[in-house]
Amino acid sequence: DIQMTQSPSSLSASVGDRVTITCRASQNIKNHLNWFQQRPGRAPELLVYAASSLQNGVPSRFSGSGAGTDFTLTISTLQPEDFATYYCLQSHSTPVWTFGQGTKVEI
Amino acid sequence: QVQLQESGPGLVKPSETLSLTCTVSGGSISTSSFYWGWIRQPPGKGLEWIGSIYYSGSTYYNSSLTSRVIISIDTSKNQISLNLSSVTAADTALYYCARQSFSAYARWVRWGQGTLVTVSS
Numbered sequence: 001d002i003q004m005t006q007s008p009s010s011l012s013a014s015v016g017d018r019v020t021i022t023c024r025a026s027q028n029i030k031n032h033l034n035w036f037q038q039r040p041g042r043a044p045e046l047l048v049y050a051a052s053s054l055q056n057g058v059p060s061r062f063s064g065s066g067a068g069t070d071f072t073l074t075i076s077t078l079q080p081e082d083f084a085t086y087y088c089l090q091s092h093s094t095p096v097w098t099f100g101q102g103t104k105v106e107i
Numbered sequence: 108q109v110q111l112q113e114s115g116p117g118l119v120k121p122s123e124t125l126s127l128t129c130t131v132s133g134g135s136i137s138t139s140s141f142y143w144g145w146i147r148q149p150p151g152k153g154l155e156w157i158g159s160i161y162y163s164g165s166t167y168y169n170s171s172l173t174s175r176v177i178i179s180i181d182t183s184k185n186q187i188s189l190n191l192s193s194v195t196a197a198d199t200a201l202y203y204c205a206r207q208s209f210s211a212y213a214r215w216v217r218w219g220q221g222t223l224v225t226v227s228s
Binding site: 001032043044046049091096097 | 142144146153154155156159161167169170203207208209210211212213214216218219220221
């Protein structure tokens with residue numbers, strides 16, 4: 001099974017900050033990496049698919065990068081509505097999915 | 108637009124079987140383009156993929172749950188079902204059903220709103 005290691009588990013930031021979250025796969029998953037945002041009480045929402053493609057309607061301050069085993073989600077200028085939990089997901093072995101442990105972005 | 112809705116008991120006793128149904132509307136589950144899966148999230152914790160099913164009936168399960176999980180599909184009702192046996196408090200979670208792309212890209216993922224299941228006597 002493919003394992004995903006996400007870091008950090010939480011971070012504190014301020015509005016306007018640049019935030020970076022990383023995810024590492026236990027084997028080469030090409031670009032089959034996705035990023036989700038989850039707000040309290042809500043289902044996860046897809047931000048980035050194929051490692052770097054922005055889902056329709058997602059603000060351009062979000063960006064994804066990486067390939068192979070190492071991936072990054074960057075929020076260029078943190079906005080108040082971005083305080084949430086973020087998860088990476090490998091879909092290389094679809095339909096067998098593996099999520100990262102999550103990163104809680106707090107004020 | 109495709110919508111998914113989970114339903115089932117919100118309370119299950121330890122050692123019993125958790126049974127949930129996901130009803131899909133706005134599209135057919137009898138499509139070769141998607142898998143239909145279950146994902147759960149214990150309170151305050153992360154997301155865990157439970158398993159998935161294809162319209163043909165092929166199933167795929169999380170290796171940590173495979174001995175207790177059965178996922179089935181009813182194409183006539185446009186529903187998928189989850190049965191998780193011998194539950195314990197560790198199975199208390201928000202259970203989501205989700206549409207998964209057949210390809211390795213999750214662009215077309217859709218989630219239900221989730222249903223909370225508590226395991227308690």
